[in-house]
Amino acid sequence: MDKKNRTYIRIIILGVLLVALIFAIYSSVVKDPGVVKAGDEAPNFSLQQLNGSNVKLTDLRGKGVVLNFWGTWCEPCKTEMPALQKQYEALKDKGLVVVGVNIGETEVAVDPFVKSLGVQFPILMDRKSDVTKLYKIGQIPASYFIDEDGVVRDIFVGQMSEEFIADKVAKILP
């Protein structure tokens, strides 16, 4: 085996090992490739609306969408609901939709709860937590601000104030 050949073989072997290194680092540092990030297209889904028909996320294209994941047991979710409702009322004619996604609860628990808070924006019932898993929701409330093209502009986990919502919503209005 002459020197040139040997160098080539060494380059090939080192190259393969380098690829393995890059792959190993990539897959350990980039933890969860399935997580929805700002800038991604919001994964589509279809859910039954509380006391209503099915709603597809893509049906809301052309509107700014606030996707809010919540549950009746979650105190901060309850606290921020009126603020969301206010924004919805003020801007629904300008192309804003607030969509509350309830995580796995029954209608009999959700319906009185929503009514008592005076919430009028659509509530989707994620009975099997399919969409909650799709968005890999951990902490709630979790809110996704989606623009008219269906792209997630911002994500916030935790309770939001009215000003905060107004500020974020301004960026997604069509």
Add this chain to the structure above:
Amino acid sequence: MDDRKCECGHTNPVGTMLCESCGKPLDSRQQLTAETAKEFPDMRYEGMARRSQTYSKTVIDKIWNFFSSVKIAIYLIIITLIASAVGTIFPQQQYIPVPVYTEPEIENFYTSTYGTLGKIYYLLGFHNLYSSWWFVTLLVMIGTSLVICSLDRIIPLYKALNKPRLNQHESFLKGQKIYGSMELQEDKHDLFPRAAEELKKKGYRIYQEGNSLMGEKARFSRWGPYVNHIGLIIFLLGVLLRNLPGFYMNEYVWVREGQTVAISGTPYYIKNEQYTTEYWKEDEMPEKLDLQGGVIPKSYQTDAVLYVNKNKSLPGAEPDLQEVARGPIVVNHPLEYEDLLVYQSGVQEMQLGALNFQLIDTKAGNTPVGSVKLDLFETKPEQQVADGIKVRVLDYYPDFFLDASGKPATKTNVPNNPMFALEITSDKEPVKEKLVYLRGSIITEKQDQRYTLQIVKPDLIDISGLLVRKDKAMPIIYFGAFIVILGLVMGFYWQHRRIWLQRNGDTLHLAAHTNKNWFGIRKEVDHLVEKLELVMLIEQKKK
């Protein structure tokens, strides 16, 4: 004179310790005599030049040389061991009790819990050690070193062993640990054929050329360590492959009896038809145990059905389920479907599933009118109890408590303490009465209501914890592990033995080498000397 040129005329590569052609020790500093034979080169690689010692000119060669060093490999392993140990001093980030993993919160946890050391620990990134880029780099470097060290040694070794050298230089024979010589008084023509025959009986392969004979046995055991390393590399590759999408999945799902749950990340759904814990009966026990009323579980079993969702394009949409597998899942006996394995791995027994009541008409002598079932998970908003009589759910709090403002609320979404507000209406009479169920009692709105509920035994259900696992890399990992064992067995249970017989003029030399078990080869050499009736003193040097 060029160091590399042996007196036999052969030019050896740089780093060669024993001439490739005649076997004479090459280091010019060592003039080998019987007295200085202790300095005879190590036979581990047959005195061949390791490939990386041969040339070191380009960057590629330099990198190659770096990784080809066993010393470097040992340093890498030591550094990795120390780093791994440091990672266990304080808990890793994934185990710390912080509600939301934001950087300030994490930093605050380490600083406030462990003080300055904790802060240093956090700042140096030890809280995410095992997935940090430098730790992964260390692991891959060990892998690289494994590959290159092996290649660097196996190729020259193969070359040396593939063409057994006969007619060795005298000093090669004298340098061997087992060596003996004698003057041949008479011409023994049958010596070599007899020696060959004796060695063959002991399982040796014979190589012969002129006045030189070599018997060799179990050469393959020299490949053991390399086979072992190939196994390790396959094993590591398998572990690495798990990171590829679709290769590895590990999901835990809780499934109530009767419930069908989606397995996230897959198109599959699993249904728990029934869960049972079986206990050892007293007559099954070999001796009488005083269990003080306790019981010993015999088996945990979930009867499960696995479905595939044909309507997987849109999450949340009503699934179109098609059964693909069904059967019992017992601990260590998973339900298998294609490369999916579902293991029994947890249970919560006797959980409230549904509340049951009898609707009582107090105006008709407390006669039961009909039964009411309030499912805690799939609660029907309204149900017909008897002709014209309906029960409607007004409010449902699965885990009831009074919040800070004194209003009813739910603590969790788990029905630990269900509270229902109900309304009973009758078509026939203008009756519209309300009542509340809470903590095993019924509270009516008015004192003298016509209808009330009598509590009967609730439905208790078991919730089964199932572990869904997919591991396509497993066959590769097992294969790698098998190769590792194969290499170990090759290397440990056989020894590469060689016996040389060489006649130079009137002198007969006998030398022997093995890579381990010198006692064994010594016995075979003694046996050979005895059979050939040689008058020879065999010396065994200590090295």
